[in-house]
Amino acid sequence: MTIKPRTLCKQLPNRKVSLFYSKKSELANYIESRHEMAMALCLEFNDNVDFYQAQPAHIEFLFKGKMRRYTPDFFVRLRNGRILVIEVKCASILKKDAILRERLELLRNVYEARGIEFRVVTDEHLHIGVLIPNLFSLLRYRNKYLDIADLENILSGLSTHASATRGSLRRHAHSLNLSIDLIDIAIAKGVLGADLTQPLNDDLIIHFNHLQ
Template sequence: MLLRVTEGTRARRVITRSPTRTVGRFPSLKAGRSIHWESQLERDFVYLLEFDPAMLDYREQPETIRLTIDGKPRRYTPDFLVRTASLMVVYEVKPADKAAHPDMVALFAAAADHYAGRGMHHQVVTEADIRIRPYLDNVALLLRYRSHPVDPDVEAMVLDRLAFEPAPLGELIAALAPHADMAEVLALLANRRLAADLARRLDRDAVIRLPGEG
């Protein structure tokens, strides 16, 4: 049985904000606390983890392990530990140019071997994996509305309207006025009560549908 990964403390302190580094925290509903991130790329990855239903829970800097690389001892603290329905995945978030450095390649290969021996998967993700637009922008937008209240009567109206056929977001809002507004529809999308193609820009022309359709 896989345990919750949100339990426990970080293996090291978050690096302090500096003129060359941006750090911050994200209020995670999955983790039930604020998740610390140490770069904007890590922040964007947290958005993806938070929104993806396959990622059941996660935490940052889960542990520090000791590795031996070319006969020399190394300490390594991965960025995130994530639990899915079937396995634990350890993620390293790195800009592509840094991840390709020979020292990093050797470090991550050793880490992958270490975690494979524990029945876990180690994966390096870069901006090419994380900053897929407009998907990332849509996710960041929807996360802002996940706790926005939606009146049950309004939700019923929206679901009834879409039961006949999907509708563009702008048209849907116009049809529901003055009972519903954009924020409520976005909240329903954020909580997967509605669906849209998030690989396309989530604007007034975006087609909104019921989950499981299209």
């Protein structure tokens, strides 16, 4: 199910609207802040997410005696069929603005009455370590073909270990005349495990015991 996005007004000087194409959802998303871009990247890499869309259809609700219009930042469908909407907010603003918190709590009730989960995600949830820069770096590998046989060939010489550094795996791939990009493709696809809040350098520890 695709939700028709709202029509975006002319860009304001203090608001830059970016276009982010989701290969997962096969559509272009209009992103209105760097925190929303971070959320889009997390959704793109989350294997539990089947589909997502930024700036979907709005709803109307009554707040403090007036009808208001609200457009979520994201509509999300999970692989288990659950539907949720996500609002991305700056944590410092959320902590200071009691009226905003009241409004979001009302919206939670409105959506839950429709059987839809409402989540507020803050920048503190998203910008952990260097997670977002790493996801940007790995994005180009996310949809590339991964030859599992070649990957297993690289790992076969390390069968007595459950982990290795990214650098040692890339060097081993090179010694076998295989592309060193295989390692990053496998990380991007979640086939190899890594703590992506840490720098994506040769010292990053890669886990692969589940493949052995």
